[in-house]
Amino acid sequence: MKMAMETRILVIPFPIQGHLNPMLQLSKRLVSKGLKVTLVSTNSSLKPNNIISSIDFEFINDGFDAELNPETFDEYIKCFKVVFPQNLAKFMESRKSLGFPFKFVVYDSGMPWMLDVARDLGMDGAPFFTQSCAVNAVYYHLDQGTLKVPSEGCSVALPSMPLLGSDDLPTLVYETDSRQSLRELIVNQMLNIHEPNWILCNTFDKLEEEVVNWMKIQCQIKAVGPTVPSKYMDKRLENDNDYGLSLFKPYSETCKTWLDSKAINSVVYVSFGSLAAVGEEQMEEIAWGLRRSNSFFLWVVRESESQKLPKNFSEETSDKGLVVSWSPQLEVLAHKSVGCFMTHCGWNSTLEALSLGVPMVAIPQWTDQTTNAKYVEDVWQIGVRVKVNEKGIVTREEIEVCIREVMEGGRSKDFRRNSEKWKELAKEAVDEGGSSDKNLEEFVAAIVST
Numbered sequence: 001m002k003m004a005m006e007t008r009i010l011v012i013p014f015p016i017q018g019h020l021n022p023m024l025q026l027s028k029r030l031v032s033k034g035l036k037v038t039l040v041s042t043n044s045s046l047k048p049n050n051i052i053s054s055i056d057f058e059f060i061n062d063g064f065d066a067e068l069n070p071e072t073f074d075e076y077i078k079c080f081k082v083v084f085p086q087n088l089a090k091f092m093e094s095r096k097s098l099g100f101p102f103k104f105v106v107y108d109s110g111m112p113w114m115l116d117v118a119r120d121l122g123m124d125g126a127p128f129f130t131q132s133c134a135v136n137a138v139y140y141h142l143d144q145g146t147l148k149v150p151s152e153g154c155s156v157a158l159p160s161m162p163l164l165g166s167d168d169l170p171t172l173v174y175e176t177d178s179r180q181s182l183r184e185l186i187v188n189q190m191l192n193i194h195e196p197n198w199i200l201c202n203t204f205d206k207l208e209e210e211v212v213n214w215m216k217i218q219c220q221i222k223a224v225g226p227t228v229p230s231k232y233m234d235k236r237l238e239n240d241n242d243y244g245l246s247l248f249k250p251y252s253e254t255c256k257t258w259l260d261s262k263a264i265n266s267v268v269y270v271s272f273g274s275l276a277a278v279g280e281e282q283m284e285e286i287a288w289g290l291r292r293s294n295s296f297f298l299w300v301v302r303e304s305e306s307q308k309l310p311k312n313f314s315e316e317t318s319d320k321g322l323v324v325s326w327s328p329q330l331e332v333l334a335h336k337s338v339g340c341f342m343t344h345c346g347w348n349s350t351l352e353a354l355s356l357g358v359p360m361v362a363i364p365q366w367t368d369q370t371t372n373a374k375y376v377e378d379v380w381q382i383g384v385r386v387k388v389n390e391k392g393i394v395t396r397e398e399i400e401v402c403i404r405e406v407m408e409g410g411r412s413k414d415f416r417r418n419s420e421k422w423k424e425l426a427k428e429a430v431d432e433g434g435s436s437d438k439n440l441e442e443f444v445a446a447i448v449s450t
């Protein structure tokens with residue numbers, strides 16, 4: 001049998017923070033199992049100074065020069081879809097003609113066309129889904145025509161999932177005209193779902209047991225997550241302390257010093273990830289809700305959002321809060337002072353909180369975050385989801401009530417106990433012999449032996 005060390009694969013993430021992080025971690029795990037990995041990214045995201053020594057980086061032009069933010073996102077996808085595949089195919093062909101072909105391609109599930117590109121060049125490929133398996137299943141039903149999208153206030157029953165209300169379904173199930181390119185990208189993930197011989201998903205079997213089993217009947221899916229750095233999980237990967245690649249500059253020392261000065265479980269950490277844009281009125285309600293909760297708070301407000309903060313808010317609340325434009329999120333969640341995570345429920349943030357045992361206040365914004373919030377509250381029972389008023393706003397009173405409920409309310413001990421349980425199960429899944437570890441071993445063995 002050939003040695004695994006000879007096998008080089010190409011890994012192609014979608015170049016936004018929430019997709020880069022899990023793909024990088026997956027790559028590190030594949031390297032630890034003996035594969036050589038070349039990770040492709042694009043000129044508009046990764047900068048060449050972000051180097052992780054165990055992985056080779058290749059930069060390929062995606063034709064986009066403007067800043068990537070919620071306003072330019074749709075435009076970016078349009079551009080990416082046209083320019084990137086052409087440049088990528090050229091690169092892969094050139095490697096082949098130089099005598100250094102790749103053996104296999106792992107690509108973000110948002111690029112289903114990659115399978116044909118790979119197969120045309122004599123390789124095989126596997127998509128990596130960076131969303132939950134429940135969300136995959138919803139999109140699968142949408143693609144197969146087996147999801148009857150419920151009208152507002154109604155619910156839908158899908159196999160192996162809890163009853164999903166209209167506000168639990170991913171929001172893009174409803175959006176038909178706005179953000180067309182994004183919607184297309186998301187829905188098209190399922191375009192050729194029956195074709196790949198391997199489909200990887202950032203979840204773990206016990207977390208979504210029923211729906212993982214159901215999806216396994218439909219396609220070749222394997223749960224290989226959570227892709228949280230090894231330091232916080234099994235500790236088997238040397239120097240895997242962080243994702244190692246941030247599109248924003250984290251205020252690490254500021255956060256650490258501030259958190260160190262606070263008592264155990266006394267801080268609410270607040271972040272809405274790398275993309276979500278909150279309306280001005282909503283921002284104000286969050287700000288005063290945090291103030292009213294009387295807890296300490298560490299709030300990430302990205303630079304592009306900061307002008308929406310109430311005037312003088314940071315100064316007026318400096319006895320209770322710290323506002324930064326980006327945090328070292330894993331370090332923050334692992335800090336003993338943090339008692340609760342008020343999150344938009346991006347899948348990475350959800351998995352990180354779950355893997356580090358931090359109860360949540362779910363304040364979902366869009367895409368799959370609504371479904372993740374449903375699972376946080378009703379399935380895993382590790383927090384509460386805020387309610388929106390008739391204007392679609394979460395009021396300051398609601399925010400206060402939810403924070404108090406998770407931090408000190410009647411159910412706070414249950415949330416903490418359940419969070420601890422999921423933390424252990426997440427670690428078990430990626431540790432030696434765990435379900436995700438075994439799935440990765442099988443995957444690597446199959447690539448090496450073909």
Ligand code: UDP
Nearest residue numbers: 018273274275300326327329346347348349
């Ligand atoms: N993140 C971070 N610092 C912050 C906010 C977020 O490092 O201040 C990281 C977080 O740990 C996660 C990613 O950015 O890995 C965000 O991904 P997620 O899927 O939660 O949300 P998205 O940004 O895709 O909406």
